[in-house]
C-alpha cells in the first residue's frame with residue numbers, strides 16, 4: 001500500500017547514528033537490522049543513510065540510520081552525532097583496540113551531547129568468533145555501565161535476536177521521550193489554538209507497516225534532513 005505524503009509528513013521519525021572503528025561490522029549490522037539479510041563484504045567510502053518505515057509498539061515510525069564510514073578520532077564524525085536522536089556504538093569482541101576506540105567515541109559523544117539528550121547502546125559484535133575473543137563480556141558491560149548505556153553482545157553473522165532487541169528498545173525509549181516532549185508542546189499550542197479558535201493541531205499516527213525497502217541515500221541527504229529538522233523546529237517555536 002502506498003502511503004500518502006501527508007501521512008508520511010505526520011509520521012514520527014527517529015534518527016540513528018551507527019559508529020565504531022573500521023571493520024567492526026557497522027554496515028553488516030545496519031543492513032541486518034533493516035533487511036534481516038547478511039552481507040558479508042560491504043565496502044563504502046562514504047556515510048550511508050538508510051530510510052525505512054518500521055512498526056514499533058504498533059505505531060509506524062520512520063527510521064533513518066546513518067552508517068558512519070569514518071570514525072577516526074582525528075576526524076570524529078560530529079555532524080551525525082548532532083543529527084542523531086540515538087546512537088549505536090559498535091566494537092568487535094576479537095579486537096581490544098576496537099573497544100578502546102569505542103570508549104573514546106562514547107566520551108566524545110558525551111562531550112557533544114549530554115547523557116540525557118541521546119540514548120546510547122554499546123554492541124560487542126562478532127560473538128560467533130569465540131575462539132578469537134580478546135574482550136570478555138564483562139569488560140564491555142563495565143564500559144556500558146560507566147557510560148550509562150545499554151549493552152549487548154551480538155553476532156550479525158549469526159543473526160542474534162539481541163540485535164533486534166537492542167534497536168527496538170532504543171527506538172522505543174526515544175519515542176517515549178519524543179512523545180512526552182510533544183505532549184507538553186501540544187498542550188500549550190492546543191491551549192493557544194483554543195484561545196484563537198484553531199483546534200487543528202492534533203496529528204494522527206498511521207498504524208500501518210510500510211516497511212520492506214531500504215532506501216540508501218548519499219551524505220547530501222543527511223545535510224538536507226538536518227536543514228529540514230531545523231526548519232521544523234523553527235516553525236514549531238514560531239507557532240507557539
Ligand SMILES: Nc1nc2c(ncn2[C@@H]2O[C@H](COP(=O)(O)OP(=O)(O)OP(=O)(O)O)[C@@H](O)[C@H]2O)c(=O)[nH]1
Nearest residue numbers: 022023024025026027028040042069126155156157
Ligand atoms: N564473523 C563475523 N564477521 C562479521 C560479523 N559482522 C560483520 N562481519 C564481517 O566483518 C567485516 C567488516 O564488516 P563491515 O560491515 O564492512 O564493517 P564496518 O564497520 O562497516 O567497516 P567500515 O566500512 O570499514 O567502517 C566484513 O568482512 C563482515 O563480513 C559477525 O557478526 N561475525
